[in-house]
Amino acid sequence: MEKLSVKKLYSPFMLMLFLFFLISPAFSATEIKLGLVTKPGSAQNIVAEKFKEIIEQRSQGEIAVKIFHSSSIGNETEILQQIQMGSIQMGVITSGPFDTFDPIARVIDYPFLFKDNDQADEILDGPLGAEILKSLEGSGFKGLCFSENGFRNLTNNKKAVKSPDDVKGLKIRVMDSALHQGIWKSLGANPTPMPWPIYTELEQGVIDGQENPLWVMEVYKFYEIQKYMTMTRHVYSAHIDVASLKWWNSLKPELREMIHKSIYEAAVFQRKDNRDKDAGRLKMLKEKGMQVEENPDIAAFRAKVADMKNMELFSNPKVQTLLTKMLEAVN
Ligand code: EAX
Numbered sequence: 001m002e003k004l005s006v007k008k009l010y011s012p013f014m015l016m017l018f019l020f021f022l023i024s025p026a027f028s029a030t031e032i033k034l035g036l037v038t039k040p041g042s043a044q045n046i047v048a049e050k051f052k053e054i055i056e057q058r059s060q061g062e063i064a065v066k067i068f069h070s071s072s073i074g075n076e077t078e079i080l081q082q083i084q085m086g087s088i089q090m091g092v093i094t095s096g097p098f099d100t101f102d103p104i105a106r107v108i109d110y111p112f113l114f115k116d117n118d119q120a121d122e123i124l125d126g127p128l129g130a131e132i133l134k135s136l137e138g139s140g141f142k143g144l145c146f147s148e149n150g151f152r153n154l155t156n157n158k159k160a161v162k163s164p165d166d167v168k169g170l171k172i173r174v175m176d177s178a179l180h181q182g183i184w185k186s187l188g189a190n191p192t193p194m195p196w197p198i199y200t201e202l203e204q205g206v207i208d209g210q211e212n213p214l215w216v217m218e219v220y221k222f223y224e225i226q227k228y229m230t231m232t233r234h235v236y237s238a239h240i241d242v243a244s245l246k247w248w249n250s251l252k253p254e255l256r257e258m259i260h261k262s263i264y265e266a267a268v269f270q271r272k273d274n275r276d277k278d279a280g281r282l283k284m285l286k287e288k289g290m291q292v293e294e295n296p297d298i299a300a301f302r303a304k305v306a307d308m309k310n311m312e313l314f315s316n317p318k319v320q321t322l323l324t325k326m327l328e329a330v331n
Helices: 012-027 043-058 076-085 096-100 103-107 117-124 127-139 178-186 199-203 214-219 245-249 253-287 298-310 317-329
Strands: 030-035 063-068 090-094 141-151 153-156 171-174 190-193 209-212 228-230 236-244 291-293
Touching: 030 043, 030 076, 043 063, 043 090, 043 141, 043 236, 043 253, 063 253, 076 090, 076 096, 076 141, 076 236, 090 096, 096 103, 096 178, 103 127, 103 317, 117 127, 117 236, 117 253, 127 141, 127 236, 127 317, 141 214, 141 245, 141 253, 153 214, 171 178, 178 190, 178 298, 214 253, 236 245, 236 253, 253 291, 298 317
Parallel strands: 030 063, 030 090, 171 190, 171 209, 228 291
Antiparallel strands: 090 236, 141 236, 153 209, 153 228
């Protein structure tokens, strides 16, 4: 057998190979896998695309974003689990499903909390929003900022709904969230938790209705299968834009700052985009034949959920304290 000579080891080829491995990390981009459950054109995907555009340009190739949309890597709860483990780096996820991981997220979705978009921005971009983002670190998430789904409205295929009396017995699909189930139980409906998407279930009548912001009725063509819409605006639905804490802690501070700044810019862009489009959407949904109740008896809806702050759902002291602060801040 031929002996491995020192001369061979130091051959020019070996030297080049060694040098290549030494410097290669400098050339390889950091890939961010980002998960979401909705499709192109959706609120979540608009945030993700904008973030990709900003960060890839700003980092001059150091960061590459790969978007996994349409539940291709799982539903919202499953994406969050992958983010916790660090196999997925980021997500644009509706606030509702976070409450399985940290009940603090419930506070955002408290019924009839924010009076309008400006108030939602002011509070979620301020110190109370920061408390929520910080709290998520306890579950392995780096909460970065809030983008939006928007104010949620009820649709159904059974009857026109003007007051909570009309809701009685309706089978309403809700997100995987104890709070959302609680809200619809308090309103007298029959809430059924189900992950996104839900078109087939609505079409087949497994559920009578659902609740979501206007963009959803447009992008998912719910006007084809839901006759009635009521502008309940019962919950302001945020997305929490998150990263895996494990991954985040492994990044250089400059990179963290760049990511944080870029996702926040994307979120601000998307909130405005979403709001700018709402009037046109309402018009279009009516043209498509939806029967819209624009002035439901909101006072009656509010009265049905007025006691929710005293429910078991909010009994955790950290959650109760934040909810109290929030309710004071919106008044
Ligand atoms: O954005 O599950 C839901 O109802 C969410 O709002 C959905 O992801 C659409």
